[in-house]
Amino acid sequence: xxxLLRDRERTKILIIISMIxxxxxxxxxxxxxxxxxxxxxxxxxxxxxxxxxxxGRKGIYIVTLIIFxxxxxxxxxxxxxxxxxxxxxxxxxxxxxxxxFLSERRRKMEEKLKEERxxxxxxxSNMDEGLLVIDKDYRIMDANKSLSKSIxxxxxxxxxxxxxxxxxxxxxxxxxxxxxxxxxxxxxKPMTTIHTHYDTxxxxxxxxxxxxxIRDEKGNVFQVVEIWRDITERKxxxxxxxxxxxxxxxxxxxxxxxxxxxxxxVIGYLEILEESLLEDQKKYLKNALNSAKxxxxxxxxxxxxxxxxxxxxxxxxxxxxxxxxxxISEALEYPNRSVEIxxxxxxxxxxxxxxxxxxxxxNLFENAIKFDSSEKVLIDVEVTEEDGFYRISIADRGKxxxxxxxxxxxxxxxxxxKGVKGSGLGLYLARRIVENFGGKIWVEDRxxxxxxxxxxxxxxxxxxxx
Amino acid sequence: MMARIFLVDDKPEIIALFKxxxxxxxxxxxxxxxxxxxxxxxxxxxxxxxxxxxxxxRMPSKDGLEATREILEFDPLAKIMFVSADESIKSKALESxxxxxxxxxxxxxxxxxxxxxxx
Numbered sequence: 328x329x330x331l332l333r334d335r336e337r338t339k340i341l342i343i344i345s346m347i348x349x350x351x352x353x354x355x356x357x358x359x360x361x362x363x364x365x366x367x368x369x370x371x372x373x374x375x376x377x378x379x380x381x382x383g384r385k386g387i388y389i390v391t392l393i394i395f396x397x398x399x400x401x402x403x404x405x406x407x408x409x410x411x412x413x414x415x416x417x418x419x420x421x422x423x424x425x426x427x428f429l430s431e432r433r434r435k436m437e438e439k440l441k442e443e444r445x446x447x448x449x450x451x452s453n454m455d456e457g458l459l460v461i462d463k464d465y466r467i468m469d470a471n472k473s474l475s476k477s478i479x480x481x482x483x484x485x486x487x488x489x490x491x492x493x494x495x496x497x498x499x500x501x502x503x504x505x506x507x508x509x510x511x512x513x514x515x516k517p518m519t520t521i522h523t524h525y526d527t528x529x530x531x532x533x534x535x536x537x538x539x540x541i542r543d544e545k546g547n548v549f550q551v552v553e554i555w556r557d558i559t560e561r562k563x564x565x566x567x568x569x570x571x572x573x574x575x576x577x578x579x580x581x582x583x584x585x586x587x588x589x590x591x592x593v594i595g596y597l598e599i600l601e602e603s604l605l606e607d608q609k610k611y612l613k614n615a616l617n618s619a620k621x622x623x624x625x626x627x628x629x630x631x632x633x634x635x636x637x638x639x640x641x642x643x644x645x646x647x648x649x650x651x652x653x654x655i656s657e658a659l660e661y662p663n664r665s666v667e668i669x670x671x672x673x674x675x676x677x678x679x680x681x682x683x684x685x686x687x688x689x690n691l692f693e694n695a696i697k698f699d700s701s702e703k704v705l706i707d708v709e710v711t712e713e714d715g716f717y718r719i720s721i722a723d724r725g726k727x728x729x730x731x732x733x734x735x736x737x738x739x740x741x742x743x744x745k746g747v748k749g750s751g752l753g754l755y756l757a758r759r760i761v762e763n764f765g766g767k768i769w770v771e772d773r774x775x776x777x778x779x780x781x782x783x784x785x786x787x788x789x790x791x792x793x
Numbered sequence: 794m795m796a797r798i799f800l801v802d803d804k805p806e807i808i809a810l811f812k813x814x815x816x817x818x819x820x821x822x823x824x825x826x827x828x829x830x831x832x833x834x835x836x837x838x839x840x841x842x843x844x845x846x847x848x849x850x851r852m853p854s855k856d857g858l859e860a861t862r863e864i865l866e867f868d869p870l871a872k873i874m875f876v877s878a879d880e881s882i883k884s885k886a887l888e889s890x891x892x893x894x895x896x897x898x899x900x901x902x903x904x905x906x907x908x909x910x911x912x
Contacts, residue, residue, distance in 0.1 A: 583878060583879070584879065587878035587897050587898055588806070588807055588878055590897075591807060591810065591878075591897045591899065592806045592810050593898075594898050594899075594900060594901075595810040595811075595813075595814055595898075595901065596810060596813075598814075598900065598901040599813060599814065599817065599901075619898075620898070620900070623897075623898040627880070627896070634881075682883075682884075
C-alpha cells in the first residue's frame with residue numbers, strides 16, 4: 328500500500344513537471360513563432376491549480392516556482408512593462424491558495440469519512456450479533472460474518488437471495504403471524520421478536536431479532552436492517568434450568584410426602600417393638616429409632632430451606648414470648664434429660680417474624696441440651712431491648728464454641744462437635760429463617776473471654792413500634 | 794368406653810400402622826378410607842358417628858381440607874385431627890375446623906397425647 332502511494336506521488340510529480348515543461352514550450356512557441364505573448368501564462372495556471380488540488384498547502388511551493396518562472400520570462404522578454412504582469416501573479420497565487428484550502432478541507436472530510444467507515448466496518452464485521460439488510464422484496468442486500476456463521480452459509484451465497492429462503496428454507500415469503508420486516512416496512516417503527524430459524528442441517532436456531540427501518544431522503548422506508556442475537560444457548564440453558572427445577576420439585580415432593588410417610592411407618596413400628604423388648608435389647612432399637620427420627624427431622628429442615636429459597640417469607644407481627652414459652656415447655660420435656668431453664672418473660676412483646684420462629688428457638692434449645700453432658704442441663708433465657716430490636720439470648724453451660732468456629736457453625740453442613748448426632752443443617756436453617764425476618768443471629772461466650780464456660784446464642788428481631 | 798376412630802389416609806401402610814398403634818392403646822378403629830371422597834361418603838353412612846377422624850391431606854380425588862369441610866358441614870360436631878406430611882396447610886387445616894394438626898412423621902407419644910386432647 329505504501330509503495331503504491333509512493334508510485335502514485337512520483338507519477339503526480341512527473342505529470343506536474345511535464346505540464347510545466349509543456350507550458351513553457353508552448354509559451355516559447357506562442358511567443359517566438361506565433362508572436363503571441365499572452366497565452367503562456369494561461370497554460371501555467373493548469374499545473375498550479377492541479378498542484379494545489381493534489382497537495383493542498385504544499386502545492387503553493389510549486390505555484391511560487393511557476394510564478395517565478397513566469398516572472399523570469401517577463402523579465403527577459405519585456406514586451407510589456409513588468410508591473411502589468413503583477414495582477415496576473417496575484418490572481419494565480421490567490422486562486423491557488425483557494426484551491427489548496429478547499430482541497431485540504433475535502434481531504435480532511437474524506438479522512439473523517441474513511442475513519443467512520445473503517446470504524447463501522449470493524450464493528451459490523453466483528454460484532455457477535457448477525458446483521459442483515461433487506462429490501463422491500465425481502466432480498467438480502469448485505470450481511471455480516473456473524474450472520475453467515477450463525478446459519479452456516481458463506482456471506483457471498485446469502486447476498487441477493489430472499490431472506491425467507493435463507494433463514495426459513497422456504498420458497499415463498501413466510502406465513503408468520505409476525506414478520507418483523509413486513510411490520511417494520513408497514514409501520515416504520517423498530518421492532519423486536521424471537522424467531523425459530525434453521526441452519527443448513529435443519530437444526531433449530533433461536534434468534535432474537537431487532538428490526539429497524541432505513542429511510543431514504545424523503546423519509547420512506549426502503550430497507551430494513553435486522554440485528555440477530557443467537558439465543559439458542561440461552562434457550563437451551565433455560566430449558567435445562569426448567570427441567571432441573573421440575574426434577575428438584577419432584578424430588579422435594581417425593582421426599583416431603585412419600586418418604587415422610589415411609590419414615591412414619593418405620594418410627595411407628597419401631598416404637599411398638601420397643602415396648603416388647605428387654606431393657607438390654609432396647610439400646611439397639613433406640614439407635615435405629617433415633618436415626619429414623621433424624622431422617623424425619625432432616626427432611627423437615629430440607630423442606631423448610633427449600634421453602635425459604637423459593638420465596639421470601641412474609642413477615643408478620645408475632646408475640647415472641649408466646650412462642651418462646653411453648654418452646655421452653657417442650658425443652659423441659661426433653662426425653663431422658665433433666666433440664667432447668669431460667670427465664671422471665673413479659674407479655675405482648677411483639678416483633679416482625681413468622682411461625683418458623685419456633686423452629687429457631689427449638690433448634691437452639693435442642694443444641695443447648697444436646698451439647699451439655701451434665702446431669703442437669705441449665706439454660707438461661709434473657710430478653711433485652713436495643714435500638715428498636717429485641718435480643719433474645721439462650722445461654723447454656725455446654726462445651727462452648729471457640730472463636731474460629733463462631734461464624735462457621737451457621738454455615739451449611741458445619742457442626743462444631745462432630746461427636747454429636749445431627750445433620751448440620753439446624754443452625755444454618757435458623758440463620759436463614761431469622762435473616763428472612765430481617766433479623767440477625769449470632770453466638771457469644773456465656774462467660775466473656777472463656778468459651779469453655781458455654782455458649783450464648785442471640786436472636787435479634789425488629790421490634791414492632793406501638 | 795373405648796373411643797371409636799375413623800382413619801383417612803391414601804397410604805395403606807399408614808392405615809395399618811395407626812390401626813396397630815391405636816389398637817394397642819385401646820382405641821377402636823371402626824373403619825378407614827383411602828381418599829377424601831370415600832371418607833365423606835363413609836362418614837355420612839355411619840349410623841354411629843366416630844369419636845375422632847384422623848385425616849391425611851394429600852390424597853387422590855378429594856384432599857383432606859375439602860373432606861374436612863364437607864364432613865363438618867354435614868356434622869358440625871365431628872372431631873377431626875390432621876396428621877399430614879404437608880406442613881404448608883397447617884393454618885388452613887386449623888381454620889377449616891379441625892382440632893389439631895400434627896406433621897408426619899410423628900412419634901407415638903405426641904400422637905396419642907393429641908388423640909386424647911381431641912377426644
